[in-house]
Amino acid sequence: MSSIPVLSILIFLPILATVLVSFIKEEETIRKVTLIASLLEVLAALPLLWFNPEAGFQFTEKASWVEAWGLQYYLAVDGISILMIWLTVLTLPMCVLCSWTYIGKRIKEFHICLLLMTTACIGVFAAMDFVLFYVFWEAMLIPMYLLIAVWGGDDKRYASIKFFLYTLAGSALLLVVIVAFRIAGGTFEIPALMEQFYSFRFQFWCFLAMALAFAIKVPMFPFHTWLPAAHVQAPSAGSVILAAVLLKMGTYGFLRFCLPLTPEASQYFAPLMIALSVASILYGGAIALGQSDIKKLVAYSSVAHMGFVTLGIFMFNSYGTQGAILQMLNHGIVTGGLFMMIGTIYERSHSREIGKNLGLGKYLPAFVTFWGIFGLASLGFPGTNGFVGEMLVLVSAFERETMIGLVVIPGVLLSAAYMFRVSLKMIWGKPSSASPEANEGKQWKDLNKREWSYLVLPAVMVIFIGLVPGPFLRMISPSADKLITDYESRSVKPIIATLDAGDVSGGLSDARIALDMLVEPSQAAVKAEALRDRSAGTVIIALNSAATAADAQMDEGERQ
Numbered sequence: 001m002s003s004i005p006v007l008s009i010l011i012f013l014p015i016l017a018t019v020l021v022s023f024i025k026e027e028e029t030i031r032k033v034t035l036i037a038s039l040l041e042v043l044a045a046l047p048l049l050w051f052n053p054e055a056g057f058q059f060t061e062k063a064s065w066v067e068a069w070g071l072q073y074y075l076a077v078d079g080i081s082i083l084m085i086w087l088t089v090l091t092l093p094m095c096v097l098c099s100w101t102y103i104g105k106r107i108k109e110f111h112i113c114l115l116l117m118t119t120a121c122i123g124v125f126a127a128m129d130f131v132l133f134y135v136f137w138e139a140m141l142i143p144m145y146l147l148i149a150v151w152g153g154d155d156k157r158y159a160s161i162k163f164f165l166y167t168l169a170g171s172a173l174l175l176v177v178i179v180a181f182r183i184a185g186g187t188f189e190i191p192a193l194m195e196q197f198y199s200f201r202f203q204f205w206c207f208l209a210m211a212l213a214f215a216i217k218v219p220m221f222p223f224h225t226w227l228p229a230a231h232v233q234a235p236s237a238g239s240v241i242l243a244a245v246l247l248k249m250g251t252y253g254f255l256r257f258c259l260p261l262t263p264e265a266s267q268y269f270a271p272l273m274i275a276l277s278v279a280s281i282l283y284g285g286a287i288a289l290g291q292s293d294i295k296k297l298v299a300y301s302s303v304a305h306m307g308f309v310t311l312g313i314f315m316f317n318s319y320g321t322q323g324a325i326l327q328m329l330n331h332g333i334v335t336g337g338l339f340m341m342i343g344t345i346y347e348r349s350h351s352r353e354i355g356k357n358l359g360l361g362k363y364l365p366a367f368v369t370f371w372g373i374f375g376l377a378s379l380g381f382p383g384t385n386g387f388v389g390e391m392l393v394l395v396s397a398f399e400r401e402t403m404i405g406l407v408v409i410p411g412v413l414l415s416a417a418y419m420f421r422v423s424l425k426m427i428w429g430k431p432s433s434a435s436p437e438a439n440e441g442k443q444w445k446d447l448n449k450r451e452w453s454y455l456v457l458p459a460v461m462v463i464f465i466g467l468v469p470g471p472f473l474r475m476i477s478p479s480a481d482k483l484i485t486d487y488e489s490r491s492v493k494p495i496i497a498t499l500d501a502g503d504v505s506g507g508l509s510d511a512r513i514a515l516d517m518l519v520e521p522s523q524a525a526v527k528a529e530a531l532r533d534r535s536a537g538t539v540i541i542a543l544n545s546a547a548t549a550a551d552a553q554m555d556e557g558e559r560q
Contacts, residue, residue, distance in 0.1 A: 006047045006059050007075040007126045010089065013041055014115035021115070027107040031100060034111040038093035041118065045089045051082050053478045057128070057191065065132070070188055074128040079479025080255050080325060081125040083472070084248055087332045088121045090457070091244045095237035097454040098340045102236050102347060103151060110151060113143040114237060121245045125252065130178045130188040137174070137249070141167055144238070144246065152233035159226075159233035166226040170213035177209045181261065194260040197490070200268075207265035210258055211273070217250030220310060221280040224303045231299035232352075236343025239295070243302055243339055244332035251309045251328055255321070259313070259483060263490040266314070273314040278407050280307030285414030289421065294345075295352045297422055298338050301378060304411060305331045311408065312393035315400050316487060321480040322473060323392025329472070330377070330385040330465065337374040337458040341367070344451050348444045349433060354425050359432030366447040368427045370455050377462045379419040380412060385465035 017037035024030050051058060057076040065071040077085060095114055103110050120143070123136030141164065149160035178188070184202060185193045198206075216223045227247075231239050259266050284304030291297035309331070312324030342352060344367065349356050361368045377384035380391075390412070398405035434444035447455070465472060 004047055005061050006044065007077065007085075007122070008061055009044045010041060010085070010122050011075075011119050011126070013037065013044055014092075014119045018112050018115045021108060021111055024108070030107050030111055031096065034115065035093060035096045037115065038096050038118075041089050041092060045086065048077070048082060048086065051077070051475065053079055053475050056479075056482070060128075065129070069131075070182075071131050072129045072189065074132060074189060075126045076128045076191075077126055079476040080483070081252070082475065083325065083329045084125045084245070084252060085122055087248070087329055088118060088125065088245050091241055091332070091336060092118045094336070094340065094454040094457070095240050097450055098240065098343055099235065099237040100450055102343055106150060109146070110237075113146050114241070116143045117147075117241055117245075121241075121249075124249055128190045130181060130190055130193070132188075133190070134171075134175060134178055138171055140246065140249075141171070144242065147238035147241075148230055148234045151235045151238065154233075155229065156233045159229035162226045163230045166216050166219075166223070170216040173209040174213040177206050177213075180206055190256070194486070198262070200264050203262035203265035204268070207258055207262040207269060210253065210262070211269065214250040214253035214258070215276070217253070218247060218306050218310060219250070219303065220276050220307070221283050221303065224280070224284070227303065228296050228299040231302075231339075232293065232295050236339060236346070239299075239339040239342075240336045243298075244336035247302065247306055248328045248332060251306065251313065251324065254310065254313050255325070255483065259316075259487050263487045266487070267316070270314045270316070274311060274404060277307045277311035277314065278404070278411075280304060281311070281408055281411035282414070285411050285418065289414060289418040291418075292354050293352050294354055294357065294422060294426075295339070295342050297418060298335060298342065301415065301418065302331070302335055304415060305335070305378075307411070308390050308393045308408075311404075312396055315393070315396040316484060317396050317399055318477070318481055318484055319392050319399060320396030321484055322477055323389050323396060325476045325480060326385075326465075326469070326472060327389030327393065330389045333458045333461050333465075334374050334377045334386055337370070337455065337462070338378065340454060340458075341371055341374065344447065354422055354429075357426050357433050358429030359427070360434050360444075361427040362432060363434035363443055364446045366452070370447070370459055371423065371426065373459045373462055375419050375423045377466070379416045383463070383466045385462050385469070387466060388469045 014037065017034065020037075021030055021033055024033060048059070057078050060076040061073070062075075063073045065073045092114065096111070099110065099114075117140060120136050120140035124133060124140065127133035127136055145160050145164045148163060149156055152159060180202070181193055182188055184198055185196050187193060212223075216226075219227050230242060234242060281304045284300050284302070284307060288297050288300035288304065291300060305327070309324045309327050312320035312327065314320075345357055345360075346352055351357065373384070377386040380386040394405055394408065394412075397408055
């Protein structure tokens with residue numbers, strides 16, 4: 001399988017489909033061709049089933065792109081990205097099917113946007129060259145903007161511009177970071193950059209810029225305000241791909257770049273990131289509880305659920321990292337399913353208000369069954385995929401600090417409260433909005449075959465992952481464990497812990513200055529010395545000794 005350019009096929013097949021669709025005039029044919037292309041994309045991804053979790057980066061493709069600048073067309077996947085690529089590939093046909101009758105204008109342009117979004121998203125998760133990653137990252141912005149601005153609701157102009165400006169601001173900072181790493185590391189190759197050591201001062205500023213860009217994309221509190229507007233105004237397919245895939249780019253960025261490239265800064269800013277994650281969980285849940293618009297409720301619930309992902313990332317332990325990656329997958333499945341269901345009910349009631357969609361249980365039994373599955377998964381009910389991911393994150397939180405776990409518990413209760421509230425009203429609320437009496441003698445129809453076709457797979461995955469999470473955890477655990485191992489070997493956590501435990505006056509800043517001087521530090525020797533003697537003076541002496549030894553080995557060019 002290694003000889004097959006699987007990732008390139010997945011990236012360029014939607015582009016070829018876009019070219020074909022652009023020459024077709026009949027709307028029904030456009031839909032069918034796009035659906036066939038999306039299914040071919042799934043077939044093209046089948047070689048990824050041979051992914052070996054223990055082998056690190058795989059399905060590698062590498063070719064010179066712009067040789068004079070050191071740019072390469074470099075693609076690969078590991079346990080962190082493999083599930084995100086599968087999620088992207090499987091989301092495309094569901095978006096096509098759920099838009100079959102929902103979209104009534106500019107059919108060709110709509111499907112072209114879906115195809116180009118798929119290309120950009122797969123490229124983001126597969127790129128191993130920093131500039132190539134940035135190209136795909138930016139390429140995603142235009143089709144998503146158009147999905148909201150052209151096919152959105154009444155306030156689509158406001159929502160699309162807000163989405164564009166927020167995302168563009170983060171992208172500008174990310175571009176500065178890419179240039180900085182090229183200057184400091186001498187390459188754009190992400191794996192090569194991961195192997196190098198950078199001063200704390202350099203990591204400090206790079207982490208701030210990257211964290212802001214990724215926090216906007218997640219989005220984390222208080223950078224979340226673009227998300228509810230974008231979700232509410234976007235068409236169903238736009239909301240599905242936004243929730244299922246685009247939000248994961250932010251958390252993927254934390255895992256792929258922040259922890260490996262800036263480990264010391266990640267440790268330094270961990271308390272802030274944990275606080276923002278907890279705030280996202282509590283704030284998102286509290287605001288969702290007060291919503292009357294079903295779509296806005298699910299949008300705010302995404303802020304809370306993604307807060308669990310970022311919380312797991314900055315726990316810096318195996319449970320947290322595995323839980324975060326699995327929860328990225330789970331959130332895409334569950335929230336994508338909920339947004340598709342909101343689209344199906346909107347086609348019947350022409351309203352997203354809870355009060356206009358009451359008492360559906362008697363008249364739409366299939367609909368409420370699927371809603372119940374996704375709703376229980378959203379609140380983390382045992383036996384569903386939502387339970388597994390959130391439980392791993394909670395375990396990691398209690399493992400790191402009991403107080404963090406205790407503070408997060410109300411967020412779990414809030415998720416149960418808002419999901420039970422909307423579900424109980426939609427299933428058993430009175431008077432029924434689906435009854436013949438409420439619709440001039442016409443009863444709402446239950447799910448049709450097309451709607452069944454795009455709801456069955458995510459519903460099955462909710463239950464399967466909830467009951468049998470082992471295969472997925474085995475797929476991601478080697479890469480997650482390696483990420484934490486590399487982070488711990490490159491961070492200064494043992495030294496900082498030693499300094500914080502003693503009576504230190506100015507020692508912490510001195511230690512950081514000494515660390516900035518190290519070019520090829522003997523980290524193991526320094527940490528061992530620090531741990532043997534809890535005296536701050538010994539730590540500083542050990543650090544400065546290592547710095548002096550490294551300095552003696554540098555020539556003038558390296559010193560500059």
